[in-house]
Amino acid sequence: MRRLLVLSSISALIATFATVNAQGLFGFRLLKLDGEHVVWSTWQGEPKVTHVTYAYVRTRTDTPGAINCQSIGPIDPILERSNLDRTDFRDEVRAAFDMWESVANIRFTEIDDPSRAGILIGAQLEPFGRAFTNVAYRPGDSDRRAIERSIVCFNPEQRWKIGFDGDLDVYDIRYTAAHEIGHAIGLDHPASGGQLMHYKYQEKFRTLQPGDIEGAVLLYGLREQPTDVHPEPRVHSASATSAAIRE
Numbered sequence: 001m002r003r004l005l006v007l008s009s010i011s012a013l014i015a016t017f018a019t020v021n022a023q024g025l026f027g028f029r030l031l032k033l034d035g036e037h038v039v040w041s042t043w044q045g046e047p048k049v050t051h052v053t054y055a056y057v058r059t060r061t062d063t064p065g066a067i068n069c070q071s072i073g074p075i076d077p078i079l080e081r082s083n084l085d086r087t088d089f090r091d092e093v094r095a096a097f098d099m100w101e102s103v104a105n106i107r108f109t110e111i112d113d114p115s116r117a118g119i120l121i122g123a124q125l126e127p128f129g130r131a132f133t134n135v136a137y138r139p140g141d142s143d144r145r146a147i148e149r150s151i152v153c154f155n156p157e158q159r160w161k162i163g164f165d166g167d168l169d170v171y172d173i174r175y176t177a178a179h180e181i182g183h184a185i186g187l188d189h190p191a192s193g194g195q196l197m198h199y200k201y202q203e204k205f206r207t208l209q210p211g212d213i214e215g216a217v218l219l220y221g222l223r224e225q226p227t228d229v230h231p232e233p234r235v236h237s238a239s240a241t242s243a244a245i246r247e
């Protein structure tokens with residue numbers, strides 16, 4: 001979960017996203033690659049919903065030139081070393097995708113074929129650190145470049161767990177996956193702590209924090225709430241919205 005790349009300056013953010021309120025500037029930071037923000041632009045439908053696929057790699061997958069996750073393989077060594085069940089691991093990663101899906105107008109779908117997936121997930125073949133994300137984008141002339149593929153990789157030689165137990169040397173899969181997915185969709189480490197996207201692993205919360213949500217909503221828009229066929233009294237729908245955001 002090390003700092004990935006060159007950090008954007010506050011003044012650049014103000015210039016590009018003038019509508020962001022001051023608090024947001026400290027709660028999140030957009031990833032900037034080679035001077036430009038990056039975002040998935042795989043829109044479908046109206047209103048625009050961004051659809052991103054993901055897959056677990058099945059064989060050695062090399063990405064020459066990648067800064068992170070250059071060589072990855074199946075997650076099996078992670079499961080073996082940390083004694084984790086495959087279904088449990090995948091459920092935790094899915095829960096991490098759901099966190100972002102529940103707040104922003106972006107949807108993630110798992111597919112079988114890694115060669116067609118937007119986000120690849122695997123175990124590092126050259127173990128280092130804890131977990132990393134590599135973000136590749138297409139060159140373009142807009143102020144936001146289109147992400148082409150992101151790779152999330154876990155170090156199989158580290159111990160991993162599901163849930164919090166206060167041991168900050170063993171990272172929770174869901175928390176770590178949610179953090180890395182944040183990078184995979186265009187977020188960087190915020191300057192201030194107290195957010196899931198902060199670079200420091202902590203076990204104070206297991207859901208997205210206000211700054212994380214603001215960043216995702218800025219990039220993809222606020223999640224459109226489904227039309228309620230049988231409208232509930234106002235107080236009920238308000239609590240449902242709150243539950244969706246706070247999990």
Ligand SMILES: [Zn+2]
Nearest residue numbers: 001002003199
């Ligand atoms: Zn990170």
